[in-house]
Amino acid sequence: MTPVRRTLAADLPALAGSQVTIRGWIYRLRVLAKTTFLIIRDCTGEVQCVGPTASLHDLRPKVDDAIEVRGTVRQDDRARRGIEIDVESATLLNRAAPLLPFTSSSDVTGVGLDILTEYRPLALRNDRVGDIFRIQAAILKHFRDYLTSQRFTEIVSSKIVASGTEGGTNLFEIKYFDRIAYLAQSPQFYKEHGVVGFERVFETGHVYRAEPHATSRHLTEYYSLDFEMGFIDGPEDVVQVERELLTYIFDKLNAEHAALLGRYRSAPLPSMLDVPIWTFAECLERLGRADLVDDLDPDAERELCRLAEREHGIPAVFVLGFPLAARPFYTYPLTNTSAAGFDLLFNGMEITTGGQRLHRRGDLEDALRMRGISAAPFDSHLKMFDLGMPPHGGLAIGLERVTAQILGLQNVREATLYPRDRYRVTP
Amino acid sequence: MTPVRRTLAADLPALAGSQVTIRGWIYRLRVLAKTTFLIIRDCTGEVQCVGPTASLHDLRPKVDDAIEVRGTVRQDDRARRGIEIDVESATLLNRAAPLLPFTSSSDVTGVGLDILTEYRPLALRNDRVGDIFRIQAAILKHFRDYLTSQRFTEIVSSKIVASGTEGGTNLFEIKYFDRIAYLAQSPQFYKEHGVVGFERVFETGHVYRAEPHATSRHLTEYYSLDFEMGFIDGPEDVVQVERELLTYIFDKLNAEHAALLGRYRSAPLPSMLDVPIWTFAECLERLGRADLVDDLDPDAERELCRLAEREHGIPAVFVLGFPLAARPFYTYPLTNTSAAGFDLLFNGMEITTGGQRLHRRGDLEDALRMRGISAAPFDSHLKMFDLGMPPHGGLAIGLERVTAQILGLQNVREATLYPRDRYRVTP
Numbered sequence: 001m002t003p004v005r006r007t008l009a010a011d012l013p014a015l016a017g018s019q020v021t022i023r024g025w026i027y028r029l030r031v032l033a034k035t036t037f038l039i040i041r042d043c044t045g046e047v048q049c050v051g052p053t054a055s056l057h058d059l060r061p062k063v064d065d066a067i068e069v070r071g072t073v074r075q076d077d078r079a080r081r082g083i084e085i086d087v088e089s090a091t092l093l094n095r096a097a098p099l100l101p102f103t104s105s106s107d108v109t110g111v112g113l114d115i116l117t118e119y120r121p122l123a124l125r126n127d128r129v130g131d132i133f134r135i136q137a138a139i140l141k142h143f144r145d146y147l148t149s150q151r152f153t154e155i156v157s158s159k160i161v162a163s164g165t166e167g168g169t170n171l172f173e174i175k176y177f178d179r180i181a182y183l184a185q186s187p188q189f190y191k192e193h194g195v196v197g198f199e200r201v202f203e204t205g206h207v208y209r210a211e212p213h214a215t216s217r218h219l220t221e222y223y224s225l226d227f228e229m230g231f232i233d234g235p236e237d238v239v240q241v242e243r244e245l246l247t248y249i250f251d252k253l254n255a256e257h258a259a260l261l262g263r264y265r266s267a268p269l270p271s272m273l274d275v276p277i278w279t280f281a282e283c284l285e286r287l288g289r290a291d292l293v294d295d296l297d298p299d300a301e302r303e304l305c306r307l308a309e310r311e312h313g314i315p316a317v318f319v320l321g322f323p324l325a326a327r328p329f330y331t332y333p334l335t336n337t338s339a340a341g342f343d344l345l346f347n348g349m350e351i352t353t354g355g356q357r358l359h360r361r362g363d364l365e366d367a368l369r370m371r372g373i374s375a376a377p378f379d380s381h382l383k384m385f386d387l388g389m390p391p392h393g394g395l396a397i398g399l400e401r402v403t404a405q406i407l408g409l410q411n412v413r414e415a416t417l418y419p420r421d422r423y424r425v426t427p
Numbered sequence: 428m429t430p431v432r433r434t435l436a437a438d439l440p441a442l443a444g445s446q447v448t449i450r451g452w453i454y455r456l457r458v459l460a461k462t463t464f465l466i467i468r469d470c471t472g473e474v475q476c477v478g479p480t481a482s483l484h485d486l487r488p489k490v491d492d493a494i495e496v497r498g499t500v501r502q503d504d505r506a507r508r509g510i511e512i513d514v515e516s517a518t519l520l521n522r523a524a525p526l527l528p529f530t531s532s533s534d535v536t537g538v539g540l541d542i543l544t545e546y547r548p549l550a551l552r553n554d555r556v557g558d559i560f561r562i563q564a565a566i567l568k569h570f571r572d573y574l575t576s577q578r579f580t581e582i583v584s585s586k587i588v589a590s591g592t593e594g595g596t597n598l599f600e601i602k603y604f605d606r607i608a609y610l611a612q613s614p615q616f617y618k619e620h621g622v623v624g625f626e627r628v629f630e631t632g633h634v635y636r637a638e639p640h641a642t643s644r645h646l647t648e649y650y651s652l653d654f655e656m657g658f659i660d661g662p663e664d665v666v667q668v669e670r671e672l673l674t675y676i677f678d679k680l681n682a683e684h685a686a687l688l689g690r691y692r693s694a695p696l697p698s699m700l701d702v703p704i705w706t707f708a709e710c711l712e713r714l715g716r717a718d719l720v721d722d723l724d725p726d727a728e729r730e731l732c733r734l735a736e737r738e739h740g741i742p743a744v745f746v747l748g749f750p751l752a753a754r755p756f757y758t759y760p761l762t763n764t765s766a767a768g769f770d771l772l773f774n775g776m777e778i779t780t781g782g783q784r785l786h787r788r789g790d791l792e793d794a795l796r797m798r799g800i801s802a803a804p805f806d807s808h809l810k811m812f813d814l815g816m817p818p819h820g821g822l823a824i825g826l827e828r829v830t831a832q833i834l835g836l837q838n839v840r841e842a843t844l845y846p847r848d849r850y851r852v853t854p
Contacts, residue, residue, distance in 0.1 A: 006658060006660075008578075013812070023591075023658040023817065024626075025815050025817075042626055043576055043578045043580075043625060043626035043627050046776050064815045065815055065817065066657075066658075066815045068658075068818040086598055093658070093786075093817050093818060094786055094787060094812075094815055094816050094817060094818075095815070096813065096815040097813035097814070098813055100813075100814070101647065104781045118807075119814065120620065120624070120816075121620040121621070121622075121623030121624045121811050121814050122623065122624070122814040123624070124621070124623070124624025124625055125623065125624050125625075125814075128646060130624060130625065132584065133580070134624075135573075135581070136583070137580050137581040138711070140581055140583075141581070142567070143573065144571075148568065150816070151435075151470045151471055151561070152618040153561060153564050154564040154567055155564070155844060156563070156567075156633075156650050156826070156844060157844055157845055158648060158844070158845040158852075159586075159633055159648065160635075160647070160648055160847050160852055161853075162852045162853045172602065172603065173601070173602040174600070174601055174602075174610065175599065175600040175601075176599065176601050176647075176852060177637070177639075177849050179852075183601065184601070190669040190844070190845065193547065193854075194548070194549075194551070194641045195548070196549065196551070196552065197472035197547070197548045197551025197557060197560075198470060198546030198552075198554050198557070198560075199451075199469055199549055200470050204631065205571070205633070206583075206586055206632070206633070208587075210604070215666075220587070220603075221585060221586065222589055223583050229653075230470075231433060231450040231451070231492075231493075231520070233433075233467070256429065273452065359520075360521060361523055375833065379853070380438070380545075380853050380854040383854075384548050384854075385521075386523065386524035386527075386544065387491065387523055387524070387527070387548050387549040387552075388452050388492055388493045388521055388522070388523040389493065389521050389550075390450065390452075390520050390521060391520060391521075394576075399583070400792075417582060417583060417584055417585070417617070418584055418585040420585055420587050423606050424587045424589075425585075425587055425588065425603060425606075425608045426589045426807050427620075427807040427811075
């Protein structure tokens with residue numbers, strides 16, 4: 001027997017009068033004495049199916065069962081998208097368990113993050129959660145598309161490394177045959193090497209930090225959106241690419257996901273073209289916070305976004321010129337004591353770290369020496385600066401953080417399919 | 428002083444008569460008594476610069492130095508793209524070391540893979556190597572674009588897992604705070620979970636196998652192009668999506684990279700729509716190889732591709748129905764003893780493994796029991812089959828392998844920016 005051709009929900013409106021087979025999940029179910037109404041969803045949409053309760057009774061269908069329905073498409077102007085299906089026969093392809101903590105159509109706003117994570121696949125079928133990851137997939141697509149259009153080449157670098165990029169703290173050890181290797185904290189070195197080859201490169205991939213604290217903003221494994229570009233004049237060139245990149249992504253999200261964003265936000269995403277640059281010193285002055293020395297803290301990040309919104313209408317600010325000693329050794333100096341490195345704060349949280357990097361081998365060796373870091377483990381890296389390395393810079397955006405800040409989520413884990421922290425390696 | 432605006436090589440033809448500043452690498456250099464000719468390349472193209480040898484002498488420019496040139500664009504119909512630059516001043520932004528094993532414009536066909544890997548960034552600037560990774564980036568783009576157009580949603584799953592997908596062999600151990608975790612061998616379980624949520628999902632990411640052998644086709648870390656789809660009738664549905672997916676990718680590569688492909692291949696990439704499906708038993712018969720029991724070997728893969736090319740004009744074949752016992756426990760059966768799993772062989776090598784998977788929890792528990800694998804470590808995975816898991820299947824394409832087979836490379840490491848094997852964790 002040839003298998004029956006399955007029709008997708010999105011293709012049904014053109015098929016009024018035809019006999020079809022659809023497959024999907026029961027999203028809603030209403031059983032009356034004579035008639036049963038089933039709303040069935042697949043990856044393209046949903047359709048209401050109507051059948052006699054008597055003949056469907058033995059099937060004992062329930063919400064979230066996987067089902068196949070054969071029937072005839074009937075035009076019905078009262079129905080969504082103008083059609084319904086009159087059920088002729090139905091088969092359950094697989095049952096959902098009878099007692100689940102929520103369903104694909106229930107209100108999950110009160111369901112805890114632990115339960116949503118434990119039942120992640122079912123949560124994804126619920127729009128409230130699924131939409132977060134649809135937005136995340138769209139961010140990924142538009143990040144790559146924009147940079148590709150600007151002559152950046154995608155690279156795939158190794159996540160198994162012989163030493164860390166920042167001197168060996170917070171590294172996860174891997175037992176690698178008869179030696180120890182580490183999980184990469186960042187593709188920093190590889191994307192700088194990529195500049196030597198392609199001038200402009202990007203990478204999207206996991207990075208790893210053995211964060212001892214499990215806060216609402218930290219993960220031990222997160223997805224980093226990186227780019228790096230050569231022949232720049234200064235960190236402002238990198239800032240400008242990020243302004244244009246985020247504006248491109250936000251415009252696309254506003255255009256393609258307006259209804260979805262509307263369920264999370266009161267206004268569309270802003271243009272980022274006019275996000276200001278404030279120096280670190282200027283930020284401390286605006287905040288009146290003499291206690292901050294090396295870096296901002298979460299309160300300061302929130303307050304700076306509020307100030308930027310008041311002054312510029314956008315809750316975002318680039319903070320440039322952190323103390324040089326507090327940034328990684330490869331950071332280019334802005335002044336004797338401040339770094340040509342920046343963070344982007346957006347909606348109250350840092351979502352990007354970037355800047356200009358040292359491009360001369362001698363300067364890197366000096367920087368390592370000044371910090372008391374041995375140059376030997378960096379030897380194969382330093383060699384790459386002998387290949388005509390141009391002045392360059394770049395940045396890294398945390399995918400989970402930018403997703404969370406776009407949607408106003410309280411915990412970065414809400415925007416992580418399978419979050420990893422000190423206490424969690426499943427599911 | 429405001430920095431001078433840099434002009435990209437691609438924008439020069441429209442600027443005849445203007446004064447410009449360009450930045451890039453010296454690709455070729457010819458110093459005559461009176462005149463020096465420099466070909467300078469950036470990420471958008473190249474341009475010839477002409478200047479008086481007397482004034483450029485002190486600069487001592489050489490191939491692969493990073494340079495900035497100011498000058499005037501002059502129309503010259505003999506030049507590539509119709510323009511040259513008359514040099515007014517030049518500055519070296521960073522020197523390349525004087526003794527390098529090759530340059531960006533030298534013939535690297537005789538340079539060993541070890542040297543090309545050790546100097547990877549410089550090798551990327553040489554088209555012979557750079558083109559491999561340009562093709563790889565294009566494969567990635569078109570893989571994602573095609574699946575997105577077919578309603579697949581991109582997911583990002585964790586690479587840190589509590590146990591392996593295939594029962595615990597060849598796993599890398601991570602020291603994860605006070606416990607042991609592992610690097611994921613595949614996103615198999617997560618993409619199956621993704622089917623429960625989104626019906627159709629894809630992921631591009633690293634996977635890890637502690638392969639004890641360092642062959643020309645194996646890596647300990649490779650980049651896997653995965654998709655998984657629900658509500659299928661059988662493995663042929665997955666095969667059909669791969670035929671259409673690869674045909675889409677190959678058509679795009681032929682259209683966008685014809686000249687590049689022509690340097691590696693004698694003919695454009697074929698349509699994959701008519702790639703045949705042969706059963707494993709049929710393959711053994713065609714080969715007359717009674718010694719193969721569980722799987723094919725490299726000789727068999729090459730010979731089957733030759734046979735397929737002779738019969739169908741395409742050096743590719745889907746092999747379906749491997750012995751069930753030789754495939755992972757989650758494989759759906761085709762017959763009592765054969766698996767609804769397939770490999771795609773292309774140009775003499777397996778580049779894809781895929782198939783239909785078991786979708787009922789009870790069947791998975793039986794399969795584990797039959798193989799003597801304890802079900803306990805799979806408990807959180809098995810629970811996902813209680814959420815209305817539909818019949819489903821999918822596949823994984825090795826990015827490095829498909830790149831190598833498209834370009835006819837002899838070693839998968841040639842298509843890996845930073846290869847990892849038992850003996851190599853740098854650079």
